[in-house]
Amino acid sequence: MKKAIITVVGKDAVGIIARVCTYLSAQHVNILDISQTITGGYFNMMMVIDLTESLVSFSALQEGLSAEGAEIGVIVHCQLEDIFTKMHRI
């Protein structure tokens, strides 16, 4: 399974999760885990996704997600999971 981590940071608004999830669903990307917090009006979300069935290339998915984010005023990053697991797990 090839996994990636999505992080969404920005001012809280209605429908941020819905927007990201709808986009992922359209690309056949499965969501494995979501966690989110709001601190001082700022929305902070992390999502673990499975890229195995994705209809588009990883770089297209990255661009698509940041374009979706830009439309609703949040910053969306999508990175392959390895950079986090290698750094934080022995």
Next chain:
Amino acid sequence: MINTYEVLETNRMIAEENLDVRTITMGISLLDCADSDPDALCGKIYRKVTEKAARLVSVGEAIAHEYGIPIVNKRISVTPIALVGAAACKTPEDFVRVAETLDRAAKQVGVNFLGGFSAIVSKGMTPADERLIRAIPEALARTEYVCSSVNVGSTRTGIDMDAVRLMGETVKETALLTADRDSIGCAKLVVFCNAPDDNPFMAGAFHGVTEGDTVIHVGVSGPGVVKAALTQAHGLGFEDLCETVKKTAFKITRVGQLVAKEASERLGVPFGIIDLSLAPTPAIGDSVADILKEMGLEQPGAPGTTAALALLNDQVKKGGIMASSSVGGLSGAFIPVSEDRGMIEAAECGALTLEKLEAMTCVCSVGLDMIAIPGDTEASSIAGIIADEMAIGMINQKTTAVRVIPAAGKKVGDRVSFGGLLGYAPVMAVNRFSCGEFIARKGRIPAPVHSFKN
């Protein structure tokens, strides 16, 4: 599964603390390009470099994008050209042509430096070695991407003082030939003792003859991350200080290892080594000097600096070695002056002198690095500075290097500016007393005793 805190920590290191992979360097052996005809030699070199490294930059960029980690430089190191060109290059001008060929190849594949216009002369110079060294000033003046290094000594062989003397003159001439650009040629010229065969960092990278045909080395960095971690360690004991540096170095190196493995796999080139170096840049917050200040020094150069640097260097290695399958290169903290904003400040306010920098090089990689000195410094004095630094490397069984810039037309207090990663530096004072008679002696300093260590 990974948690939010860990994800945010990694991304903060990248976004705010300048965590990056400093360089992916592809080592390419040019031994099979040797030919007795200079034209044929240049043709073979151009073809091999451009074929082997054709995808280096695009693969580096793809990895950076997918993992969200900047990979600042994509570079190439080649077999020391004094060996490759020995049969073909009958004059220094022939070697300059090879340098120009390498420059064109580097430009073609889009890398920002290519190292290996080098000679390994730790015991003596062949006529080809000498021709290459005499070609260095012109080669560096006429090319943009080529870097040059000369290894003039080692713990096993001693120091070739004829080469040291010649390098003093070469450094000076290189400065003069690039006088219109603040003597930038000297920023691309390193004199080594105990040069490693697998160093990915410029200007001293070359692909040693002990290496395979092609190989991928990665240089990690991250002084900003170490500094940020140490802000949490104020007032704590040395045990906690060391533990903090070690853990941070581990994390940084794991990222380097990941990038190295990916690059090696995607390019179909074997992975060589990770170079565990804290390499600063002139950017704010990307400074080794700031780490020393965070440890409790008012300025680098203050009493205690050598001890603090020794601690830092050793803990970086201890943390990094466990994080990588294979460590090599220079591996340690770099203390270049012009490439580190904190070091520049320390030199400008008088905290840091050439002599203190020399002491610091005894405990860290790599040597007197990116230091501007007055343009009227005698060639023999430059050779003396080189000889001192080589002696430190020879006796202490470590790599040492000298990359000084006798900035043409400049005097103490003036400033030279190279731009980009090479930064800017105040011109520092050199001891005004002569070593001319010592340097004029012919021959070499013999290899040291390997016992009775005191």
